[in-house]
Amino acid sequence: MARKVENTGFDCLNCGETVAAIEKGTIRNHCPFCLYSLHLDILPGDRACDCRGIMRPIAIEPHSQKGLQILHECEKCGLRGRNIVADDDCREEIAEIMRRAAFG
Numbered sequence: 001m002a003r004k005v006e007n008t009g010f011d012c013l014n015c016g017e018t019v020a021a022i023e024k025g026t027i028r029n030h031c032p033f034c035l036y037s038l039h040l041d042i043l044p045g046d047r048a049c050d051c052r053g054i055m056r057p058i059a060i061e062p063h064s065q066k067g068l069q070i071l072h073e074c075e076k077c078g079l080r081g082r083n084i085v086a087d088d089d090c091r092e093e094i095a096e097i098m099r100r101a102a103f104g
């Protein structure tokens, strides 16, 4: 039983911005304004997880093929997950997370 994978928008629970779905290709799984995510998916895009915790961006890591990825940690259950940085993600936030990770 495969669930239909949907590419939908959502309201960010951290900063309150309405986040539109990405038109082409990728599943939108984090807020481009504050980079927070929600623990909604078991598999990317399936929205099948009941946790619904806020996932905080804790680090930026290089990905060998896809550029940068954000390491998220769920504030509710502690699960960590990685998401590729989207084209319209806030570059200042990315720089801030890298700075915080490097200097504490």
Ligand SMILES: [Zn+2]
Pocket: 012, 013, 014, 015, 016, 017, 031, 032, 033, 034, 035, 036
């Ligand atoms: Zn946000």
Ligand SMILES: [Zn+2]
Pocket: 039, 051, 052, 053, 074, 075, 076, 077, 078, 079
């Ligand atoms: Zn969680």
